[in-house]
Each structure stands twice: as C-alpha cells, then as structure tokens.
Amino acid sequence: MSRDIDDVSMVQILAPDGTPTGDTEVGLDDERLRDLLRLMIRARRLDRECMALQRQGELTVYPPFEGQEAAQVGSAFALGPNDFVFPSFRELAAAVVRGVDVVEYLEYHRGTWHGGPYDPIENRFAPICVPVATQIVHAVGWALGAKLDGKNACALAYFGDGSASEGDFHEAANMAAVFGAPALLFCQNNGWAISVPLAEQAVAPIASRASGYGFEGVRVDGNDVLAVYAVTKTAVERAHAGEGPTLIEAVTYRIGPHSTADDASRYRDDDEVAAWRARDPIDRFRRYLSDADVTDDAFVHECETDAARWVSEIRAKLISLEAPAASEIFDQVFTAPPRTLERQRNARPADA
Numbered sequence: 421m422s423r424d425i426d427d428v429s430m431v432q433i434l435a436p437d438g439t440p441t442g443d444t445e446v447g448l449d450d451e452r453l454r455d456l457l458r459l460m461i462r463a464r465r466l467d468r469e470c471m472a473l474q475r476q477g478e479l480t481v482y483p484p485f486e487g488q489e490a491a492q493v494g495s496a497f498a499l500g501p502n503d504f505v506f507p508s509f510r511e512l513a514a515a516v517v518r519g520v521d522v523v524e525y526l527e528y529h530r531g532t533w534h535g536g537p538y539d540p541i542e543n544r545f546a547p548i549c550v551p552v553a554t555q556i557v558h559a560v561g562w563a564l565g566a567k568l569d570g571k572n573a574c575a576l577a578y579f580g581d582g583s584a585s586e587g588d589f590h591e592a593a594n595m596a597a598v599f600g601a602p603a604l605l606f607c608q609n610n611g612w613a614i615s616v617p618l619a620e621q622a623v624a625p626i627a628s629r630a631s632g633y634g635f636e637g638v639r640v641d642g643n644d645v646l647a648v649y650a651v652t653k654t655a656v657e658r659a660h661a662g663e664g665p666t667l668i669e670a671v672t673y674r675i676g677p678h679s680t681a682d683d684a685s686r687y688r689d690d691d692e693v694a695a696w697r698a699r700d701p702i703d704r705f706r707r708y709l710s711d712a713d714v715t716d717d718a719f720v721h722e723c724e725t726d727a728a729r730w731v732s733e734i735r736a737k738l739i740s741l742e743a744p745a746a747s748e749i750f751d752q753v754f755t756a757p758p759r760t761l762e763r764q765r766n767a768r769p770a771d772a
C-alpha cells in the first residue's frame with residue numbers, strides 16, 4: 421500500500437458503502453443530485469470508450485481517469501458559469517461537466533489538431549496542459565486578472581499529487597496568497613505520479629501546505645461526490661466574496677494505468693487496486709441516492725443507456741476525422757519562417 425486509505429482526517433459525507441457519515445444537505449435538490457450521478461456515469465462510459473479507441477488505433481495516447489469521477493464531477497459542478505477551469509491532461513470528466521465539445525477535446529488525443537481545438541472561452545475551460553503544474557500558474561494569473569478587473573469569478577486549477585512537488589505549485593500558491601487571488605488549487609491526489617508513489621512525494625497531507633502560505637487548505641474524500649461538491653462550493657463562495665485562495669486535496673485513486681503507454685502492473689500491487697475499487701465513487705453515490713429514494717434502478721439503467729448512446733455518437737464523429745496534412749506542422753508558427761524550416765517544408769513528399 422502506498423498509503424493508509426482508511427485515514428479519516430478528511431471531509432466525508434458518505435462512507436464507501438453509501439451510508440451518510442455527515443450532514444448530507446449540500447444545497448442540491450433531487451434533480452441536481454440525479455444530474456451528478458448521470459454525469460459520473462457518462463464520464464466513466466466515455467473514459468472506457470477512450471481506452472478502447474486507443475487500443476483500436478483511433479487515439480494516439482489517452483490518460484484514463486477511472487476512479488476519479490467524483491473528484492472531477494463534484495468539483496466542476498460547484499463552479500459558476502464565469503469561473504474558469506485550468507486542467508492538466510486527465511480532466512475529461514470535468515470538461516464534460518463544463519459542456520466542452522468532447523469530439524473537439526479528443527482531437528488532441530487523435531492527433532488531428534494541436535492542443536485541443538475547442539474554444540477555451542466558450543465553456544471557460546483552458547486547453548489541456550501537459551507540462552505538469554504549469555497550469556496552476558496560469559490559473560493564479562487569470563484569477564489575479566479577474567480580481568483586478570473587478571469580475572466576480574474564480575479560477576480552478578486541477579493538478580496531481582506529483583505536480584504538487586513542482587516549483588510551479590509553490591510559486592503559484594505563494595502568489596495567490598500574497599495577492600489574494602480568487603483561485604482554487606485543486607489537487608487530485610490519486611496516489612501515483614506515473615510509477616512514483618505518494619510516499620515519495622509528500623510526508624504530510626498536501627492540503628496542510630496551505631497554512632504555510634497563509635490560506636485555507638482542506639482535505640476531502642475524493643471518492644465522495646457530495647463532500648467534494650460541498651468543499652469546492654464553499655471555496656468558490658469564499659473566492660467570489662474576495663476571501664482569496666483555497667487549496668483542496670481530494671484523496672482518490674487512479675484505477676487504470678497512468679496512460680495507455682504505461683503498464684501499472686510493473687510497479688503496483690493488484691491488492692491496492694482492489695482496495696480502491698471497493699471504494700468506487702459511482703457505486704457509493706448510487707447506493708446513497710437509492711437508499712434516499714432519489715433514484716431507482718430504472719433511473720440508473722436509463723443513465724447507462726443514455727451514456728452508451730452518447731458515447732457511440734462521439735465515437736462515430738471521432739473516427740471520421742481526417743488526419744491533417746503533415747505540412748501543417750510548418751504553419752502558424754512564424755510569419756517569416758527561418759530558411760532551415762523553409763528547406764524542410766520544400767523537401768517534404770509531394771502528398772504530405
């Protein structure tokens with residue numbers, strides 16, 4: 421085990437079996453609670469389809485988020501329409517919540533366009549960011565700008581436990597504190613940074629670092645969608661009220677490999693994965709909603725059917741996307757390309 425998963429020094433509303441352990445009133449009516457479950461079911465179905473698409477050669481590489489649905493859906497669900505998300509590369513579930521066009525998002529992974537062609541402004545969701553932790557600096561910069569412009573909006577940066585070891589995390593956190601930026605630093609602590617376990621990244625809870633910078637830090641059960649929603653909502657309200665940044669550490673787990681290019685069985689035990697499967701975020705919420713008579717089996721079945729239909733439409737559109745001309749690599753970089761690039765451009769095969 422890379423850490424003690426029974427550590428309870430964190431905010432939790434639902435136990436792994438769906439039984440309430442705290443106040444379940446988080447300000448969401450039954451319809452919105454059903455939306456949360458529907459979104460998590462859609463997200464998982466999509467994630468699994470993306471894994472299959474990669475194995476079938478339709479995507480180049482894909483980083484799965486299975487196990488992290490509550491962390492992403494619960495947090496993105498708590499944001500207002502003017503708030504801005506700065507994702508890393510594993511936040512497709514959050515993108516779904518924000519209404520980002522999934523086919524356009526996946527063009528990045530298909531290699532048919534550079535960096536995700538969706539409009540970042542439309543759904544207030546920045547482009548996928550692969551250089552780990554750099555998006556935290558972007559988020560704090562955006563938040564500071566929003567504050568200076570007098571906008572009532574905050575930025576949320578998603579990053580991982582490994583990313584919290586980067587200098588960019590520390591620089592962004594300190595800057596957010598000093599300038600009182602309306603920024604949420606949302607760490608999905610999924611136990612691993614590729615093959616490096618959490619124990620080699622941190623000896624204290626990541627959330628506890630916030631006090632060193634002088635702002636709020638909260639550790640939450642990242643597989644409990646109600647708890648994630650509640651703590652994020654509170655942080656959003658604080659940011660909107662001019663009360664500055666919050667660091668949220670959502671303790672969760674990456675059930676799959678780091679990406680389709682990784683074989684996680686080379687560095688972690690099946691027992692660990694099984695222990696986290698037993699804490700599945702969707703099963704937990706589904707059981708709670710069913711016990712509370714908010715949903716029934718027919719509703720869950722309808723969500724699954726709807727998700728399957730939605731995903732098959734995405735698949736069909738995605739696989740019909742043509743590869744771009746190889747010569748595009750020379751476009752949109754220089755107004756006056758250097759001679760070396762011109763030579764390469766001219767040397768390309770005629771059909772490229």
Ligand SMILES: Cc1ncc(C[n+]2csc(CCOP(=O)(O)OP(=O)(O)O)c2C)c(N)n1
Nearest residue numbers: 510550551552580581582583610612613614
């Ligand atoms: C600056 C930088 N260094 C290294 C990498 C290679 N890399 C990609 S993901 C990753 C680990 C990230 O771990 P974590 O922050 O925990 O996020 P997770 O992958 O678990 O979601 C590394 C080292 C990178 N993309 N950027």
Ligand SMILES: [Mg+2]
Nearest residue numbers: 580581612613
């Ligand atoms: Mg990680």
